Amino acid sequence: MVTATTKAAKAVIKKGSSAKAKPAKAAAAKSAAAKPAAPKKAAAAKPAAPKKSAVPSKPERLEMFRRLAEYHSDAHCELDHRNAFELLCATVLSAQSTDVAVNKLTPALFERYPTAADMAKAKPEDIEALISRIGMYRQKTKSLLALAEGIVTNHGGEVPRTLEELTKLRGVGRKTANVVLGVAFGTPEGVVVDTHVQRISQRLGWTKNDEPITIEQDLCALLPKSEWDHASHVLIFHGRRVCKAIKPDCEACPVNDICPSAFDAELVGRKAGRAR
Numbered sequence: 001m002v003t004a005t006t007k008a009a010k011a012v013i014k015k016g017s018s019a020k021a022k023p024a025k026a027a028a029a030k031s032a033a034a035k036p037a038a039p040k041k042a043a044a045a046k047p048a049a050p051k052k053s054a055v056p057s058k059p060e061r062l063e064m065f066r067r068l069a070e071y072h073s074d075a076h077c078e079l080d081h082r083n084a085f086e087l088l089c090a091t092v093l094s095a096q097s098t099d100v101a102v103n104k105l106t107p108a109l110f111e112r113y114p115t116a117a118d119m120a121k122a123k124p125e126d127i128e129a130l131i132s133r134i135g136m137y138r139q140k141t142k143s144l145l146a147l148a149e150g151i152v153t154n155h156g157g158e159v160p161r162t163l164e165e166l167t168k169l170r171g172v173g174r175k176t177a178n179v180v181l182g183v184a185f186g187t188p189e190g191v192v193v194d195t196h197v198q199r200i201s202q203r204l205g206w207t208k209n210d211e212p213i214t215i216e217q218d219l220c221a222l223l224p225k226s227e228w229d230h231a232s233h234v235l236i237f238h239g240r241r242v243c244k245a246i247k248p249d250c251e252a253c254p255v256n257d258i259c260p261s262a263f264d265a266e267l268v269g270r271k272a273g274r275a276r
Contacts, residue, residue: 054260056205061222064204064255068234071254072241075233077183079103084159084184085151086110088166089119091176092143097134105131117157119148143171163189175212182229191219192232196239199269203243203261245269 056064069075078099081087086106093102109130113119119127127141134140147169151159159180160166166177175192182188191197193212197219201207207218223231242249248265256262261269 054205056258056260058222060258061204061206064206064258065223065227065231065234067254068238069230072234072237075230075237077179077233078236080106081184082110084180085116087184088147088159088172088176088180089144091179092147092171093131093134093140095140096136101134105133113148115157116148116151116159119144120152122148140171146170147172159184161185161187174216178229178232182232186229188225188229190216191223191228193219194232194236195245196236197232199245200235200239200243202269203248203259203265204255205260 077087079087079090079094080103081090089109090102090106093105109127112130113122113127122145124141124145127144128137131137131140150169151157154160155165160169161181163174163177163181166172166180167174174190175194178188178190178192182192193201193216198210198212198215201215201219202210206222207215209215209218219231220228239245242253243265246266250256250259250263250265253259253262259265
């Protein structure tokens with residue numbers, strides 16, 4: 001028979017065992033905490049990019065152009081046209097619009113008004129109906145009618161062949177005039193500087209200027225005259241296909257080893273955002 005004394009003795013033994021176990025667990029935990037953590041593996045270091053000069057030398061800039069021209073060997077004017085008059089009208093329509101959008105409109109426009117004499121007789125509402133799918137179509141209608149009338153009145157119905165004469169036509173600035181002179185006549189009087197040419201030439205370190213006219217002067221000083229027209233198409237192709245305003249594909253760029261903006265180009269040559 002188990003007496004009360006025996007039960008009390010067992011309880012004391014059990015309590016003592018429990019009290020001894022607690023210090024043992026605490027010691028084990030303390031020992032585990034004291035062990036140094038396993039060192040983390042260091043991330044593999046990225047290979048250092050080749051050093052590029054902030055301002056490429058003229059030989060380096062010309063080498064860039066050579067490579068880009070080779071890379072974009074099919075660079076050409078992407079406005080569909082069959083003659084100088086169609087190219088002039090298409091270029092005027094392309095302001096603040098894409099070449100793709102303009103090319104969708106011009107077949108119907110030129111079918112109805114194939115010459116300057118035909119367009120000069122058109123009613124504004126008829127032209128507006130044909131080009132209303134692009135921006136500023138009312139203003140562009142006025143420009144088309146005025147330049148057609150100017151060509152008929154002052155140039156015998158033929159598109160003039162000099163920068164001075166072209167820029168006297170309504171809606172025709174220096175850029176548009178040089179597109180026509182270079183593409184239609186092969187006699188450019190400068191380099192066409194659109195948003196793509198401006199951005200790319202700044203990223204490549206070919207110019208430090210922001211205004212189209214001074215950028216054009218820098219490009220004309222860099223490149224031989226025989227390349228003025230070709231250069232604009234090469235830079236436009238590069239801007240549309242590789243060196244885009246947002247997320248430029250520097251990995252695919254054929255001049256990423258000497259371009260001063262390579263892999264850090266997105267904020268170069270872009271217009272500052274509007275304050276909100």
